[in-house]
Amino acid sequence: MFNSLSNALEIVVRTDPGMVRGQNEDAVFANPNQGYVILADGMGGYNAGEVASGMATMFLSSELEAAFIARAPHEIDSATGELFAHRCILDKVAMTNSAIYNMSESQAQYAGMGTTLVLALFYDNQITVAHIGDSRVYRLRGDGFCAITRDHSLLQEQIDSGLISPDDARFSQNKNLVTRALGVDAEVEAEVHDYPVHTGDIYLLCSDGLNDMVEDEEIRLTLQTLSANLELAATQLIQMANDNGGRDNVSVILVKILQDFPAERGWRSKFMTWLKVR
């Protein structure tokens, strides 16, 4: 089948209930061979959050796995010109949304349950990020560190409209109010973006249990200092969140790019490329 990405990507996943919450409603998942990781932060009464986030990771991952065995993410649909990665992600996220939504409608204790979602798919030296809600993806490249997702939250909308400055936002009591979630409506739109990937990049997916407890600057310092030991970096991030109060479940997924991973293209396209170069 298609080449495994396990030599190109080093992946560490970690989740922790934190210091305050009785149960863990976050879920994390990694498929190192096909090159994607998923993080979900569930919400809802009783243990519904746990059900929602668990469904998100399990359902979505099994759908993606089957789809990418049949067809590679980098392929382009000749009719629509669309990348299979995009088509597949949008379709499977919609299916996952329906699954969770239907479950929430069917049982009283699951009513209103939902989850955030972050999915990062690596292929052909690029990353496609799909997200719904306020769980984030950060990228460390050399000295540069920034979030490459924008929260779907009330606070972010206020910042975008100039109502609150980013400094004041740290003190807002309206944190954790997401404007988009998976499984709470019959339909939902994931935000999808592609970015090129460089060897040496480190990607961090995290639930707000991390970035609400630890400043971005401290996260950057941790990743830069411990880039040679991803397991230790993950441990340190969770420890810092807990040392600062650990008021929510905290989850992190770290992906480090070890080498190039160009897509395998058939002999035909290689021949055409060779022809052009001559």
Add this chain to the structure above:
Amino acid sequence: MAKMILSMDGLVLKEIALNKERMTIGRRASNDIQIDNLAISGEHAAVVTILNDSFLEDLNSTNGTLINGQPAKKHFLKNNDVIELGKYKLKYLAEHVQQPEAGDFEKTVIIRHNMLRPEPAAEPEAAAAAPSSASGDALAAQAPRPAAASAAIQILNGANAGRELELTKTLTTLGKPGVQVAVIARRPQGYFITHVEGAQFPVVNGQAIGIQAHQLGDHDVVEIAGIKMEFFLKS
């Protein structure tokens, strides 16, 4: 619900609950908070509340409005902020959550735009009033808890013998990348050294540490990549 305490010359006049999306302050009787004083404009300022956050807006008043001593036209209110209009003071107190159950802290909640009107009193669990973190004083808890006493390491051998390095950052790296690297983490519980990379592990007081973090004690001697150093607490 957040509230404000109106006072003058240290004497408390009134306690005002911020139970409306927009509360105006001024001399005219039509204001939600009426202050009958000539130094206050007819419509002097307004407090706008969006769920659990409140903002102060000066309505182009003649004498202006001060926040914590500084003139301001618009300000995001934080717990204990003091608004001054003329001789009157309004102290803003953020919502105090009555001992929330542990599970309610920092819960993520979905919000739809028609939920933005604050509901009075009881709110359904999944709706507008998301449980906020406890009092504004707890906001200080979002900053890292103060670490243990400050500490430093002093190099004992090699070219840099005698040099002192203060351990001020959360993580301080020691050693040579590619050869042997360890990190000292500054935590509320104390200072911990952990092996990061390299075939050899750090040696503390003559014994190699394992893969787990090792807490450092006053005057411990650490050896990494051939360099010996002494860890000590500063008082």
